[in-house]
Amino acid sequence: MSFNSLGLSDALLKAVSKQGYTTPSPIQQKAIPLILEGKDVLASAQTGTGKTAGFTLPMLQLLSLGQPLRQRPVRALVLTPTRELAAQVYQNVKQYSTYLDIRSTVIFGGVNQNPQVATLRNGVDVLIATPGRLLDLHNQRLLSLANIEILVLDEADRMLDMGFLRDIKKIMAVMPAKRQNLLFSATFSKDIKALANDILNHPVLVEATPENTTVDAIDQQVYRVAKGLKPDLLVKLISDGNWEQILVFTRTKHGANKLTKKLISSSITAMAIHGNKSQGARTKALDGFKKGTVRVLVATDIAARGLDIPLLPHVINFELPNIPEDYVHRIGRTGRAGASGLAISLVSADETSFLRDIEKLIGERIPMEIVEGFEPDPNASTEPIKQGQGQGRNSRPQSRKSSAGNSQSSGSSNRNRNRRRN
Template identity: 90%
Template sequence: MSFNSLGLSDALLKAVSKQGYTTPSPIQQKAIPLILERKDVLASAQTGTGKTAGFTLPMLQILSQGQQLRHRPIRALVLTPTRELAAQVYDNVKEYSAFLDIRSTVIFGGVNQRPQVATLRNGVDVLIATPGRLLDLHNQKLLSLANVEILVLDEADRMLDMGFLRDIKKIMSIMPAKRQNLLFSATFSKDIKALANDILHHPILVEATPENSTVDAIDQKVYRVAKGLKSDLLVKLISDGNWEQVLVFTRTKHGANKLTKKLISSNISAMAIHGNKSQGARTKALDGFKKGTTRVLVATDIAARGLDIPLLPHVVNYELPNISEDYVHRIGRTGRAGASGEAVSLVSADETSFLRDIEKLVGQRIPSEIIEGFEPDPNASTEPFKPGQGRQRNANPRNSNTNKPKSGNANRNRNNRNKRPNRHNDRKE
């Protein structure tokens, strides 16, 4: 099948050809015709499946065929959970609308709003936005959603994880009730289905790949290790393996910063990317990683969601996610486009149950080994870290300090401050 058979206009086909694409991906083949028919669509598609073009191309065609209003009000709104994903979608919209009379812009927090407001005042047809900045500008009466014809929720599952449900509902209330709705999510959780019921009208369900499937080209491996030895083991793996481009996942922002400092002190160039970083710092870190000047990018799940890093050879789970599906999202960033990739997980005793859940989800036992000198602590507790609570006491023997005793309450309070669950850490976009 070619793009010519999907019902797209010559202008869009020319733009697609200019980008070097000839054959649509499965999600594009299924979604584009339905969207062109003005159907509401609920699509399961992970990053790297071509989903952005799957909704961008038909959206642009519908807008180009509609009536062009004099003042160019916002006619299509694309909501994304993170700044990086918003910028990426905006780039795609610009590329695919190169031969159309369509104006677009992107707005997100962390940067000065004035240039964004100036562009909005000139009129745009397509707005790509993160929920926080969108509501902020709307509350200042600097934009209107009264003419929105098409709404896209991209990576809706991650938006719910980040706590954006209330914002999404507010945004729904300030748009016309009659509109086309497109919801894209990597998973169809109970919460996603509830959101779809609230937003979509008789939606068509589209699945590009079996839910939670993994990429066959990825070589998955587990290293059992004492928690306090994880950073040293990571340094050894990167150095001995001469790994030149490594994406490392931590559970928290604090953990990402701490690990980055450790890598740098070991003469391994590294930068962290998470919600507390300014937009300039996040852009710099990603650019350096893509160009090869930064060897290791340390990221939280939310900050890394939507990052487009082609031919990434190594992904490391420095800490296993407590949500099994996030493991699939993480390792799916390598082994793309037919290339081989390696996904390594450093697993301590308190992550044992997380590993079991992941193996159950992917339907296989992941090969495990122990490296001499980095053996797991036989006395460590296997009781897991629980979202909303601190780490279990004595799970990491290196964290205990017999010279400075603390009360049980003090330990718990300190841990609760520093070890918040990852899904809420990067809430504000």
């Protein structure tokens, strides 16, 4: 199947060709025709499956069918959970609208709002935004959502995990009731299905791949190791393997900073990316990583969500997530576009139950090794890490079982901080 068979306009096909794409991905094949028909869509798609083009291309086509209004009010809104994902979606919208009379912009927190407001005043058709900054500007009456025709919730599961449910509902309340709604999520949890039921109108369900499966092209490996020896083992693996472009996951922001310092002291270029970093620092780290000047990017789950890094060869779980689905999200950043990838997990005794839950989820045992000189501590407790010691989503396993908007959750203050940062 080619893009020509999906019903896209010549202008969009030309833009797609300019980006070097010839064959649509499964999610694009399924979603684009449905969206062009004006249907509400509930789509399950992991990062790296081409989902952004899956909603961007038909959205742009629908917007281009009518004459642009003189004032150019915002007609399409794409909500994302993180600044990085918002910026990446914006780049896609710009690329695919090259030959269309469509204006777009992106707004998010952590930067001066004045340039964003100036662009909005000049008129835009497509707005990509994080919920916090969007509500800030709306409350200041600096933008209107009264003319929204298409709403996209990208990575909706992460938005719920970050505590954006209340913000999403506020945003819904100031948009026209009649609009097309597109909800993209990596998983279909109970909370996601409840949100879809509130927002979508007779949606069509689209699944690109079976839920919670790992990519066949990814080689997975576990190294059992004493907790205190993890940093040195990581340095040894990177150095001995002469690896380049490694994405390393830690459970906490403090852990990310500490590990980054360790890597730098071992002559391995590294930068950390997490919610406490300024937007400038986050952008610099990501750019350096993509260009190869930064060898290792150390990230927390929330910061890394939605990062688009083509052909990423190595993902390392310095610490396992206590939510097994997060393991699937993490390692899914490698092994894309037909390329092979390697996902390594350094597992200490107190992560034994996390590993067991992950293997149960993916339906397979992950090969295990022990490196001489880095043996696990036979006397270490296998009791799970106490929750609440970390920061961010991985310190709140109960959040999946309770309402995503439950302000009584122990992680509510963390979610509020995440919301303000966006």
